[in-house]
Amino acid sequence: MRPSTIWYTLKQGIINIKRNWMFSLASILTMAACIFLVGVFYSLVTNVDNIAHKVEQEVPVTVFFDEGTTQEQMEEVGNLIQARPEVERIEFESAEQAWENFKDQYFQGSDAANGFRDDNPLVNSANYHVYLNQIEKQTELVSYIQGLEHVREVNQSEKAANTLGNFNKLVSYASMIIIAILLIISIFLISNTVSVGIAVRKEEIGIMKYIGATDGFVRAPFLLEGMVLGLIGAAIPLTVLYFLYNTTVEYILTRFNVLTGVVDFIPVWKVYQTLLPMGLALGIGIGLIGSFLTSRKHLRV
Amino acid sequence: MIDLIDVSKSYGKGLPAVNHVNLHVDKGEFVFVVGSSGSGKSTLIKLLMKELDCTSGQLIVSGERLEKMKHRRVARYRRKLGVVFQDFRLLKDRNVYENVAFAQRVIGRPTKVIRKRVPEVLQEVGLAEKYKSFPDELSGGEQQRVALARALVNRPDILLADEPTGNLDPKTSEEIMKLLEQINEKGTTVVVVTHNKEIVNAMKKRVLTMHDGVIISDEKEGGYHEA
Numbered sequence: 001m002r003p004s005t006i007w008y009t010l011k012q013g014i015i016n017i018k019r020n021w022m023f024s025l026a027s028i029l030t031m032a033a034c035i036f037l038v039g040v041f042y043s044l045v046t047n048v049d050n051i052a053h054k055v056e057q058e059v060p061v062t063v064f065f066d067e068g069t070t071q072e073q074m075e076e077v078g079n080l081i082q083a084r085p086e087v088e089r090i091e092f093e094s095a096e097q098a099w100e101n102f103k104d105q106y107f108q109g110s111d112a113a114n115g116f117r118d119d120n121p122l123v124n125s126a127n128y129h130v131y132l133n134q135i136e137k138q139t140e141l142v143s144y145i146q147g148l149e150h151v152r153e154v155n156q157s158e159k160a161a162n163t164l165g166n167f168n169k170l171v172s173y174a175s176m177i178i179i180a181i182l183l184i185i186s187i188f189l190i191s192n193t194v195s196v197g198i199a200v201r202k203e204e205i206g207i208m209k210y211i212g213a214t215d216g217f218v219r220a221p222f223l224l225e226g227m228v229l230g231l232i233g234a235a236i237p238l239t240v241l242y243f244l245y246n247t248t249v250e251y252i253l254t255r256f257n258v259l260t261g262v263v264d265f266i267p268v269w270k271v272y273q274t275l276l277p278m279g280l281a282l283g284i285g286i287g288l289i290g291s292f293l294t295s296r297k298h299l300r301v
Numbered sequence: 302m303i304d305l306i307d308v309s310k311s312y313g314k315g316l317p318a319v320n321h322v323n324l325h326v327d328k329g330e331f332v333f334v335v336g337s338s339g340s341g342k343s344t345l346i347k348l349l350m351k352e353l354d355c356t357s358g359q360l361i362v363s364g365e366r367l368e369k370m371k372h373r374r375v376a377r378y379r380r381k382l383g384v385v386f387q388d389f390r391l392l393k394d395r396n397v398y399e400n401v402a403f404a405q406r407v408i409g410r411p412t413k414v415i416r417k418r419v420p421e422v423l424q425e426v427g428l429a430e431k432y433k434s435f436p437d438e439l440s441g442g443e444q445q446r447v448a449l450a451r452a453l454v455n456r457p458d459i460l461l462a463d464e465p466t467g468n469l470d471p472k473t474s475e476e477i478m479k480l481l482e483q484i485n486e487k488g489t490t491v492v493v494v495t496h497n498k499e500i501v502n503a504m505k506k507r508v509l510t511m512h513d514g515v516i517i518s519d520e521k522e523g524g525y526h527e528a
Contacts, residue, residue, distance in 0.1 A: 004406065004409075004411060004412045004415075005406075005409050008406055203390065203392075204392055206390070207390055207392065207403075208403075208407050209376075209379070210350065210379060210384050210390075211379065211380075211384075211403075211404045211407050211408070211451070211455075212376050212377065212378075212379035212380035212382075212407065212408050212455070213376060213407035213408065214373075214376040214377075215372075215373070215376070217376075217407055217409070
């Protein structure tokens with residue numbers, strides 16, 4: 001493409017936006033609302049995911065064995081658990097280790113524990129700590145382990161895991177539905193804006209076609225118009241959200257200072273590593289789709 | 302330059318707008334197409350512009366088989382044509398220079414070429430002085446000259462003019478026709494659809510008379526016949 005053609009396309013694209021500024025504004029605002037919600041939900045989901053991941057790592061499922069289970073049988077059960085895809089790692093704790101840990105935790109070096117010196121009260125407490133990589137699968141895994149031979153009891157952090165997992169699922173589904181609806185509205189509005197632009201310039205387009213302009217040449221300013229609308233519609237909410245994110249995190253940590261140290265929010269730059277390219281691509285992509293569909297329909301002369 | 306072999310064009314179930322037409326126009330010829338309203342003149346021009354597809358027959362223009370042409374090839378084909386309409390079809394928000402330059406811009410000519418060629422062609426149609434004027438500031442004749450300049454700026458093989466004097470007074474019509482004649486003398490094939498009896502009779506060019514989609518007469522130095 002020649003520089004003069006690129007310049008012409010740019011100029012005409014901007015003129016189109018200015019001519020139909022009311023429609024352009026409506027498209028930009030809808031797009032902005034859509035991308036804003038994408039950003040909010042994305043931030044929420046990644047943060048909850050991050051917290052859930054921590055819980056997954058820190059709160060394991062504990063598996064205890066029947067009395068008289070041999071070391072080999074325990075290892076066999078361990079191997080079966082390890083083979084599950086939702087299991088990240090397992091750690092074995094022998095009865096002796098369990099007692100040592102218990103002592104450390106509850107007697108904290110006092111002599112009271114000496115009464116059990118040669119008699120481990122946790123003799124049947126050899127166990128596996130099972131760490132998951134998918135928190136939502138915990139219940140499924142627990143019922144699987146419960147069905148295994150030699151397994152006496154399974155302790156789990158089911159409530160926390162399920163609550164976080166379900167919350168994330170709910171947020172994901174709700175956000176997907178809302179975003180999908182807004183995406184469709186955005187495409188419709190951009191396509192409408194572009195078709196108004198085409199109607200206004202119908203005569204000019206007719207002349208262009210008689211003179212021998214290619215479809216691509218005629219279409220390019222309209223495609224550019226759609227992409228610029230999408231880009232502006234994405235840039236505004238992404239900028240707003242950038243500042244809003246930090247303010248919100250700060251507010252939550254001050255207002256509920258009990259959470260400090262318990263809940264780790266992902267830093268904004270890390271969220272934006274994905275959100276920024278995703279938001280911009282989404283905006284430009286929707287703009288392009290909306291304008292492409294309309295221009296293809298109206299520009300056959 | 303133009304060959305129509307048994308070409309027909311139907312819009313619906315009724316009589317075809319162009320009915321089994323055979324025509325041969327040589328390179329550099331000047332041809333008038335006359336006939337009453339609904340005789341098929343405009344359909345014929347639209348077929349030549351590839352705005353319409355013929356229902357049957359063969360259409361060969363400037364070496365291109367139009368009836369077989371794919372949509373994506375049409376733009377390139379149209380660059381071989383210059384087209385002028387009764388209503389001028391100028392862009393009102395652009396001045397004379399920009400209207401003419403527009404024709405070069407859309408086919409991707411570099412700015413350097415445009416700056417050289419546009420004044421040349423404006424000189425040719427006698428509008429060099431008015432290059433800054435907007436269409437609304439010009440008379441009908443001047444607007445048609447701008448349209449002519451726009452049609453000629455890309456040096457077309459064929460100039461198609463659909464009622465070019467339909468909106469003009471007799472004196473201005475004569476001027477426009479003289480201009481078309483000059484363009485023809487420089488080698489461009491010119492096809493003019495018209496109702497203008499006086500001009501057709503005065504110019505003594507080849508005249509095709511159409512009636513009900515059929516060419517009923519084809520005279521070398523003909524005159525205007527009422528069908």
